[in-house]
Amino acid sequence: MDAESIIAHLLTPEGRADPYPLYARAHELGPVMPAGDGMVLVCGYEACRQALRHPGLGADLAMMTWGADIDEHPSLALLSRSLLVANPPHHGRLRSSMSQVFTARRVAALEAEIVRTTDALLDGLAEGGSAPVEFMDAFAFSLPVQIICELFGVPTADRHRFRGFAADLSAILELLADPSGLDAADRAAVEVGHYFTALAEARRTDPRDDLVTALVREPDQETRLDDDELVANLTTVLLAGFETTTYLLGNGLHLLCEHPDVMAGLRAGTVPLQGFVDEVLRYDSPVQLSHRVVLADGVSIGGLPVPAGSHVVVLLGAANRDPARYDDPDRFDPHRQDIQPLSFGGGAHYCLGALLARLEATTAFGRLLCRFPALGPAPGAAPTRRDRLFLRGHETLPIVLS
Template sequence: MDIETIVGRLLGPEGRRDPYPLYEQLRAVGPAAQTDEYMVMVTGYEEANEVLRTPAFGVLDPELSAQFVADYADHQGKTLLGDSILERNAPDHGRMRSLIASVFTPRRVALLAPAVTAAVDGLLDELAAHGDRPLDFLDAFAFRLPIGVICELLGVPEQDRHLFRPLAADLTATLEVLIEDEELLAADRAAAELAQYFADLTARRRADPKDDLVSALVATADADPRRLSDTELLANLALLLIAGFETTGNLLGNALALLLQRPDVAARLRDGTLDPAALVDEVLRYDSPVQLTSRIALADGLTVGGRPVPRLTGVLLLLGAANRDPRRFPDPARFDPARRDGQPLSFGGGPHYCLGAQLARLEATTALPALLRRFPGLAPAGPAVRRERLVLRGYRTLPVVLNGR
C-alpha cells in the first residue's frame, strides 16, 4: 500500500477507530516518512523525541497559521488558543510559560492530593447510590473528576462547572487534522463563550481576589503587564481548563476499558500488587489520549531520522506510533503494566511538555485503584463507542454496571 493511501485511511473513519495497524504500515516505510512535498510523518520514538526537544522545530503559531490557513483570523475557534502557550514559539512561549509555571507549581499540585482523594471518594459515593442500573462511566466519573479538580484549582464556582465539557468537546475539534464546517462553527461559539466566561471571572478576581489559580495569575500578570497581556491571560486560562480535564477524562476512560478486558491486571491493581503509576504509564503508552502533535521546521538544515526537512516543512509526530516503536518497547502491541522500557511521549517533551502531566497522573493513580476496590464487580454493560477523533483519542460512551460479576 502506498503512503498516500495509508495516510488517507489514517485520516478517515478507519484511522479514527483503530490507527495502530496503519501506524505499522507507515513504520514499514521508515521512522520518518515523506508524505508529500510539505509534510513528514514520524513514527519512531527517538526521532519524535528529538523533534520535540529541538527548538528549531516550532509550533504553528498565529503568524504562521495566518500565512498557511486562509481563514485563520476569521474563526475564534482557531485563534483563541493561538494566544496561549500551546501555539506560541520563543520568545513568547517562554515568557508566558514561566509566568504560568510560577503559580501552577509542582508543590501546588502535590498539595492537591487530599482534595483529589476526597473528590474521588465523593464521586464513588454517588456511583454507589446509583445501584445496579447501567451508567456511562465517562459521564458519571471519568470527566466529572478532572473537571471538578481543575475548576477547584482555578477557582471556577461549582455551579458553573457543568458548562465546560461540551464547550471543550466543541473547541478541541480545531486540534484535529481535519474539521468539518459545522464543527468549526461550533468551535467558534465555544471559543467566544469561554473567552467571555474568563473575562468575567478575571474581572471578579481583580475586584475580590481568592486563594485560587485565577487570582494568582491575575495578580502576577497585573504586576508586570509586559509579561502577559489580557488576551494571553484569557487564552491560557481557557487552555488550562480544557487541558486540565479533556485528556485526563480520556485517560481514565481508556484505562478502564483496558482493565475490563484484562481482569488479571484489574485484580492486581485492586489488591495493591500493581503500582498504579506503572499502570498509568502503560495506558499512556498503549492507548494514548493524545495520538499526535505537529511541528514545523523554523530553520534550514534540519533533519529527522536522516531525512532532510527543509524550512517550513510540517512534521506530524504520531505519538501513538512512537509509543509502540519496537526499538524502544519490546513486544509493543502487548499491554503490560510490568514493563520498564522507557517513558511514553504522551505528554510531549521539550519546551512544550505538558504543564498538567503531574496533575493528570495524580488523578489517575488515585482514582483507578479506589474505583476497583469500591466496586470489585464492575463490568461492561454494553459495547463502548469511540469518539470520532484521531488526535484526542477516547470513548464517547463507556457503559458499565457496578456489580455485574
Template sequence: MATSTPPNAAPNAAPDATPPGRSPVDPAELIADPYGAYGRLREAGPVHRVTGTDGRPAWVVTRYEDVRQALGDPLLSLDKRNALPGNYSGFALPPALDANLLNMDPPDHTRIRRLVSQAFTPRRVADLREPVRRTAAELLDAVAPDGRADLIAAYAAPLPIRVICDLLGVAPGDRRDFRGWTDALVAPDPQRPSAAKEAVGAMLAYFGQLIARKRAHPEDDLLSAMIAARDDGDRLSEDELMSLTFLVLFAGYENTVQLIGNAVLALLTHPGQLAALRAEPGRTAAAVEELTRWDGPAPLAIRRFPLEDVTIGGVTVPAGETVLLSLAAANRDPARFPEPDRLDLGRSDTAHLGLGHGIHYCLGAPLARLETEIALDELLTRLPGLALDADPAELRWRASMRTRGLIALPVRF
C-alpha cells in the same frame, strides 16, 4: 489523510496515489485503531509525506527515537506564523484564545510557562492528593447504588473538571459546559458546522466575566495569581491572560478525561492485569505509566513547522511544512519496547512519550498522573465486581485524530 510517498521521495514532489483500499492512514481507521494504522506507517518507514483530508500536505514521523528527538528540537516551531502560506488549515481561534503555549516558541513560551508552572510543582500537586480523593469518592458514592453507569459522564469527565476549577478558583455556581465547548473544538459535529464558532464565542464571554470578577475580588487561586502577574508587572498581555486561562482549563482536564477512560477500558479488557493491580494496589502509580504508553490520550503531538529544512529519520522536511509526530506509533515501537502491543503493568521500562517531551512537555502531567492514579484506586476499591457493560467492539470513540477518547464507557458493578 489519504495518500503517502515513500520516505526517500523528493521532499517537494506531489504524493503518489495509494491504491484503493490500501490506504495506510484512513481517517476512520485512525480513530478506531490508531495503533494499527500508524504502526503500518512505522514499519514502512520513519517519515511519510501524506495528504490530509483537507488536501494539504503533512509529514508524519513514526519511530520512537525520531519522535523523541523532534519533540525537543528547537528548529520545529509551534508558532503558526512559521507555516508556509496555504500549507496549514488548523481551526482559527481569535487572538484572545490563540496566544497560548500551544502556539508559542521561546522566549514568550518560556516566560508564560514559568508563570503557570508554579501551579503544578510536585509539592502543590501532592497537596491536592486528598482533595482529589474526596472528589473521586463523592462521585463514586453517587453512582454506587445504581449498579450501572456511564463512567465517562459520571466519573472520568467530572473529576478533572472539578479539580481544575478548584485550582483556578472557579466557584461551583460559576461552572459552565466546559466539556461541550471542548468537544465542539476537538471533535466537531459535521451536522453542526457553526458549533465550534458558537463555543468560541461562549468561552470568550465566560472567561472575560470570570477574569473581571477575579480582578475585582482576588482570592488565593491560580487565576488571581495570573491576573496579579499581569497587572503588577505587565508580564502578560490581556490576550495572553485570556488564552492562558483557556489553556489551563482546557488542557487541565481534557487529557485527563481521556487518560482515565482509556485506562479503565484497558483494565476491563485485560482481566489478568486488572487482577494483578487489585492484588497490589500500591503499584497503581507505576501502572499509570504503562497504561499511558499503551493507550494514551493523544495519538499525535501538536503540529510543528520547521524554521529551516530539517532532516528527520534520514528524510529532508522543507521549512514551513506541517510535521505531525505520532505518539501512538512511537509508544508501540518494537525497537524501543519489547512486545509493545502487549499491556504489561509490570513492565520496568515505561519511558513513554504519551505526555510529550522537551520544553512542550505536558504542563499538567503531574496532576494528570495523580488524578488517574487516585481515580483507579477509588474505582477498584468502591465498585467491586466492576465489569464492562457493552461489547468492546461497539464502544464509540470521539471523532478526532488529535485525541483518543471514548464517548461513553458503560460499566456494571
C-alpha cells in the same frame, strides 16, 4: 501504502477508530518519511523524541488553520494567542507565567480535593446499585472538570458548563481540521472568553488562592499576560487539563475490563498502579499526535534532512508502540520496565498538566477498584469512542459495579 496514504487513512472514520494498524505500517516504512505537500511523518520513538525537543522545530499553527481566516473564527483566534502554538521568544514569556501556578507544590495541595471529589463521585456511582452505569458521564468527565475548575477558582454552580466548552473546542486540535466545521467551537470560544474575562475582573478586586488570581496579580510586568492572552491560556489549560485526563480514565478502565487479570493484580498489589497508568499512556494514549514546523534550514530528524517550512506530524501514538523501543509493543503489559510514553509531548511544549493528570489517574483507579471489587463491563452494552484522532477516547463506557 506510503506516508501520504497513511495520513489519508488516518483521517477516515475507520482510521480514527483504530489507528494502530496504520502506525504499524508506518514503522515498516521507517521512523521518518516525506508525506508530500511539504509534510513529514515521524513515527519512530527516538525520532519523535528528537522532533519534540529539537530547537529548530516549533509549534505549527498553520497545521490547525490551513488557510482559514483566523479573524473569522473566534476559536482559531483564541488558539493563536495560546501557549500551545507559541514559539520563542513569545513562548518563553507565556510558559514562564503559566508554569508558576503548575508547580509540584500547588499540584500536591490539590491531592486532598482530588480524593474528596473522587469519593463523592464514587458515592454517586454506588447509588445506582446493580444497574449499569455510564462511566464516562458519571465519573471520567466529572472528576477532571471539577479539579481544573477548583484550580481556576470557578464557582461550583458554574462548573457544569465547562464540559461542553471543552468538547466543542477540541475540534480545533484535529489534524487538517475543516474550518467550515468550527461553528460549535467558535460559539464555545466566545462563551468561554466572556466567562474568563468576567472571572479575571472579579479576581482583580476579590483575590482568592487560585490560578486566575495568581495570573491577574502577577507582579512581573514582563511575564504578566494581557487580557487576550489570559483568556486564551486559561482556555488552553481547560482543554488540555480536562479532555486528556477524561480519556486517560476511560481508556484505562476499558483496558481493565479487557484484562481482568490486571484488574485483579491492581487490587492485590501485584501490579504497580503507576506502572499501570504509564502503560495506559503508552498503549492507548489520549493524545495521539503533535504538530511541528521546521523554523530554519539545516535541520535533520532521524537522519532525514528536513527543509525550513516543512510541516512535521509527530505520531505520538505510533512512537509509543515502536517495536524498536518496546518488545511486543501491541501487548498491554503494566509490568514493562522503563515505560516512558511520549503522551505528554516533550521539550518546550511538554504538557504543564502532566503531573496533575497522573495524580488524578492514580487516585481515581486506586479508589475505584477498592470501592467496587466486582466492577466489570455492562453485559450487552458496547462502549463507543469519539470520532477524533488527536484526542483519542470514549464517548460512552457502560459498566456494572456489582
